[in-house]
């Protein structure tokens with residue numbers, strides 16, 4: 149039991165605890181423990197070829213069919229993580245077919261051109277347009293589903309070729325495709341390529357009007373610039389009070405009350421129906437950056453609502469604690485989310501969620517029940533708008 153759990157308050161699970169970002173399908177053997185968990189809903193990310201269908205099946209099996217209540221156990225999210233972005237060929241801008249080797253030489257840095265063993269063990273790359281159409285199908289199949297996990301990562305390197313020892317000590321219970329215990333290679337995925345993969349998925353989220361869960365490591369500036377680019381031309385117009393009153397006067401003079409109502413509805417419908425190139429809501433998951441970019445992400449002219457989510461493991465495990473405390477104190481009440489970011493469902497996931505919820509309540513000076521209720525409301529706004 150951690151320090152924060154040792155205080156005497158019972159934890160108000162009945163108010164609803166929502167995990168904004170986790171990976172239970174990485175350990176399929178314990179997915180069956182989800183119905184017994186204390187958390188209300190898990191927002192379950194897909195990341196790579198091996199887990200998209202697992203996420204879909206888990207949602208299908210654990211959510212009661214025909215149950216339209218919003219109390220589903222699993223909220224599935226479909227997306228391609230930056231750690232696997234090299235496995236996609238960007239065929240959306242140029243259709244020139246390339247060999248597997250040419251593709252990997254092109255998107256990785258330093259160039260693996262003389263490292264045939266490394267290239268050989270990489271999977272045959274998949275076309276981005278195929279991924280986008282498959283993701284679109286999943287999003288259609290699950291009308292509440294999100295796009296995620298997507299993002300940019302400047303720090304990560306690809307895992308190296310499996311050694312014999314790594315192979316024999318491999319945990320058979322883990323869904324394949326992730327790093328597991330492998331040593332890292334020197335290779336990174338070029339930023340341009342990661343960016344193209346992220347942009348295409350953000351545009352898909354815009355087309356389908358779904359929220360997204362974004363991974364960003366040492367890349368907050370590039371992520372923000374990309375949002376600026378897709379937001380361009382759609383910024384919200386801020387009117388001063390005097391301008392708002394003036395506009396009201398003009399509208400009042402031009403039409404009676406009845407007409408006013410009709411016009412209002414019409415403009416809302418048009419806005420809703422127009423396909424937009426950016427997601428309506430964004431979660432910066434396990435946000436590890438400083439305070440400054442938050443102000444940019446929360447600027448009132450941005451047409452997407454940006455939320456920030458925190459996990460006990462990534463955000464409160466020592467090194468970056470001071471930074472995250474400043475960030476949590478700087479955020480508005482209604483933009484904070486909690487997550488476990490864990491790859492195993494069950495009691496450990498519940499404990500981490502309780503832990504981070506208590507930490508945030510303490511930092512914000514929220515009374516526990518009021519704070520847990522606020523976090524639940526925030527998740528509902530992030531997911532359902």
Ligand SMILES: [Zn+2]
Nearest residue numbers: 169193297489
């Ligand atoms: Zn994740």
